[in-house]
Amino acid sequence: MAAQAAAAAQAAAAAQAAAAQAAQAEAAESWYLALLGFAEHFRTSSPPKIRLCVHCLQAVFPFKPPQRIEARTHLQLGSVLYHHTKNSEQARSHLEKAWLISQQIPQFEDVKFEAASLLSELYCQENSVDAAKPLLRKAIQISQQTPYWHCRLLFQLAQLHTLEKDLVSACDLLGVGAEYARVVGSEYTRALFLLSKGMLLLMERKLQEVHPLLTLCGQIVENWQGNPIQKESLRVFFLVLQVTHYLDAGQVKSVKPCLKQLQQCIQTISTLHDDEILPSNPADLFHWLPKEHMCVLVYLVTVMHSMQAGYLEKAQKYTDKALMQLEKLKMLDCSPILSSFQVILLEHIIMCRLVTGHKATALQEISQVCQLCQQSPRLFSNHAAQLHTLLGLYCVSVNCMDNAEAQFTTALRLTNHQELWAFIVTNLASVYIREGNRHQEVVAVQFA
Secondary structure (H helix, E strand, C coil): CHHHHHHHHHHHHHHHHHHHHHHHHHHHHHHHHHHHHHHHHHHCCCCCCHHHHHHHHHCCHHHCCCHHHHHHHHHHHHHHHHHHCCCHHHHHHHHHHHHHHHCCCCCCHHHHHHHHHHHHHHHHHCCCHHHHHHHHHHHHHCCCCCHHHHHHHHHHHHHHHHHCCCHHHHHHHHHHHHHHHHHCCCHHHHHHHHHHHHHHHHHCCCHHHHHHHHHHHHHHHHHCCCCHHHHHHHHHHHHHHHHHHHHHCCCHHHHHHHHHHHHHHHHHHHHCCCCCCCCCCHHHCCCCCCHHHHHHHHHHHHHHHHHHHCCHHHHHHHHHHHHHHHHHHHHHCCCHHHHHHHHHHHHHHHHHHHHHCCHHHHHHHHHHHHHHHHCCHHHHHHHHHHHHHHHHHHHHHCCCHHHHHHHHHHHHHHCCCHHHHHHHHHHHHHHHHHHCCCHHHHHHHHCC
């Protein structure tokens, strides 16, 4: 009886301790959820009250929370500071702590890899690319059992190499991603990796490698059965590359069937409703571009074709449509790709204006390109040579040869693109010829 009483007493004490522990956990959860709720309320207020949101999240730490809550809070603070403030130092500190702590916690992939992804973005923004690369490589190495994050991190590192103009490394990573996607049974994401690789091969002018790759992509896209919007977006990506491939090869007449299919695809996509059902394979959780962006892109490749084919009126018509749509989109969306589309469209229409003799309009549009490039250092870096070339062409059109020479010379210094270089050299040689007594410069520039 005594033993039974002792056992009963022990059981009662254990139950009491468990109840106290549960009450403590419930209390801990309640204060955490309350602070989290307040933080989210302030973040989503109109206008957002970011300072108060940050205060609520910082209030979590004095409670000495468990590691999971601590790591997640550091991630949330880092994300809020990164996206809504200019305090990059504090954002970096919180993201580094989230990444460090989350690596010690099993089954905590979302926090771990989101912290790595955001932290590498921040490093790149601070021009610390040498810190971003090893971080992404380590995250890729330990994410192989998490298909979504493994693919996403591969895309991110490939993009980083692309921005550094290291297209060989970027292509290698996209090839690794395509093979991984095949192994985990995601033909959709395999196609995305391969199409992205095809895009880089086009940028490198490796046209012989592009053709078999596009053939393979075409087969994958046609055979894949899945979400209709995802399938059509793959088809748009494929057809955009095919049109670009033909234009790069100078096969303007071959473009027409592909361009017609592309325009039909974009019409189909515009009638489809976004399906909220998530794919069963986590590796399929990607989307190439929003359909509104795809629509602008189709206008852009149509303008490119019209310019090469000499249909200048058609080029102006589609440029006007695209620019109107871009203005509407930019009121709600600050995606950098929209500014890139806008600059490329303006570059084409400026050429068109100069050919048709609308010099004043061309100058106004050159000014627009300058303003857009001033808003983004990366955009200016990518388009500086084209901008100086357009200014040089404008100077030629108004017979200011000294200024034209200065602009073309600057453009030559800024570009390593073979076709643009040849175009600038041709125009610079024509300036020397028109000025007379510049035979030596003509010869020198031809053999530069």
